[in-house]
Amino acid sequence: MTGLNPMWLPAPTDLTLLPDEVHVWRIDLDRPQGQLQNLAATLCADELARAERFYFQEHRQRFIAGRGMLRSILAGYLGIEPQHIKFDYQPRGKPVLADTFAQSGLAFNLSHSQGLGLCAVNYTRQIGIDLEYIRPMSDVESLAERFFLPREYDVVRSLPTDQKQEVFFRYWTCKEAYLKATGEGIAQLEQVEIALTPTEPARLKTIKDWSLLELVPADNYLAAVAVAGFGWHLKCWQY
Structure with missing residues (x-):
């Protein structure tokens, strides 16, 4: 394997993202039912509707977990509640921050496969994962x-x-x-x-x-x- 095998640290309570940093979050998408309910409560109606379109319950739950934890991660940088985040979507479906949140310069991208997710975050640079x-x-x-x-x-x-x-x-x-x-x-x-x-x-x-x-x-x-x-x-x- 030539890829970097990083050490995944628990995030500090005073999390700071510097202009020259890229943060990558590792997310376990298989969450207990109680956590899933809390995460689902932060999603907008459109996200909940998308979750319902998945045929298998496992896929629905992983989508809810991924979007809910994405909101939680971004909210930590923006200093707001996860349910207050609003997204826009580019022509091919890439989510970006909408409204006043876009002015923060915070850029992110989310990817998931099976029960694992990764979220990359930085300021002002185009980023994909x-x-x-x-x-x-x-x-x-x-x-x-x-x-x-x-x-x-x-x-x-x-x-x-x-x-x-x-x-x-x-x-x-x-x-x-x-x-x-x-x-x-x-x-x-x-x-x-x-x-x-x-x-x-x-x-x-x-x-x-x-x-x-x-x-x-x-x-x-x-x-x-x-x-x-x-x-x-x-x-x-x-x-």
Whole structure:
């Protein structure tokens, strides 16, 4: 694994986000029923309606947990109650802070997979995060050929079988993190070229002035954070 395996610390009561910091929160989405009820009480009608559209109860509960804890995290930075936060949505669905909260400059992005979530937060920089559970796949090469650039596909194809899957997900999380930061959709995967090897960290090859950092947030998970610009410091918190 080439990704950073950070220490996830409990957040201090006097949490401060400095202009040159990026905070990443690790969130356990499987919460007790009592906590879920409290989190659901902070959601708006639109979020509750979205939760109800999930077919499986497990998915409904994880959505409520993710959105509720996102509100709680952002509220801590903004100094308000979670239920008072309002969101706008960009054309491809990326949530951003609305109304007066947007003037704070607080930028965030949320990703979740299975029972784990990650939330990245900073001031003023475009930011995106993607998290993937590494699940067994029999068609890694064909997926790489379909979604990746020829040079990236060649890397996946050249690897031993036991390395193909990890490298595929490294490419995927890096591309998705950048596309989520810019608000573009998955259809643009082929427009983002990533340079990486099994032993070297990933970097954005064709796009300048962006940072890319790979994370290993838990066993069998991979993640990546894309941030506009350089010179920032990472802090990792456990919700």
